Amino acid sequence: MAGNLLTMRRWRRKYYDIFAKFYDWVIRVHSGDVSERLREFLVKKASIKDGMRVIDLCTGTGSVAVKVKILCPRACVYGIDFSKGMLKKAMEKSKDINWILATAAFLPIKDQSIDVVLCSHAFYELKGAERFWTLGEIKRVLKPEGKFLLMEHEVPKNRLIRMLYYIRIFSMGFYDGIGFIKREMDVLKLFFRKVEKLSSPTGRSKLILGVK
Numbered sequence: 001m002a003g004n005l006l007t008m009r010r011w012r013r014k015y016y017d018i019f020a021k022f023y024d025w026v027i028r029v030h031s032g033d034v035s036e037r038l039r040e041f042l043v044k045k046a047s048i049k050d051g052m053r054v055i056d057l058c059t060g061t062g063s064v065a066v067k068v069k070i071l072c073p074r075a076c077v078y079g080i081d082f083s084k085g086m087l088k089k090a091m092e093k094s095k096d097i098n099w100i101l102a103t104a105a106f107l108p109i110k111d112q113s114i115d116v117v118l119c120s121h122a123f124y125e126l127k128g129a130e131r132f133w134t135l136g137e138i139k140r141v142l143k144p145e146g147k148f149l150l151m152e153h154e155v156p157k158n159r160l161i162r163m164l165y166y167i168r169i170f171s172m173g174f175y176d177g178i179g180f181i182k183r184e185m186d187v188l189k190l191f192f193r194k195v196e197k198l199s200s201p202t203g204r205s206k207l208i209l210g211v212k
């Protein structure tokens, strides 16, 4: 199945293989210090302790995984992504993280072996069945009481920006995405015992916490 899923999303992976060269620069210019504050907020909310095993899912160039290692040096961190280009950039940032090339919907990780799964600004890129398989995989790898923390852009309040936001989601091939965003809490409740939503310090992103 992993092979098929990687083929299904070939263009998306190729897009990220190329975008990897500019990704950190674009994020820095676009959001300045905001993305750093958000990453710190996300990691702190996860309450990661020494010895915990943590996955940064769809890690991209690894910024969240690296933040975990800085704040919790004794955590065992896995950064997982399906783009070789993004992972190559991530590897340049740290040798103390286990970088894994895999699709989110098929994790090469043992059942109930992980304390925390983080996913920052990537979950909305998954579509249809892939999204459900991914949630199933996250639940499978988490220990009982393990946490899933999902950070995403909040739906913009301004009408014009909201329209651009929906166009972006649509253009990513995420045709059922808008429906998902409207009922994401209900979907997550199918997989997690407890689900709650928190605002980020900037108010422009949201954090959803699911507890197994």
Ligand SMILES: C[S@@+](CC[C@H](N)C(=O)[O-])C[C@H]1O[C@@H](n2cnc3c(N)ncnc32)[C@H](O)[C@@H]1O
Residues within 6 Å of the ligand: 009, 013, 016, 057, 058, 059, 060, 061, 062, 063, 064, 080, 081, 082, 083, 086, 102, 103, 104, 105, 119, 120, 121, 122, 125, 126
């Ligand atoms: C917008 S970037 C976010 C990267 C990082 N989490 C951050 O906050 O900077 C989205 C990442 O998700 C990865 N991605 C998208 N779909 C994926 C999938 N099905 N499996 C694994 N990685 C995926 C892309 O390769 C890309 O690196």
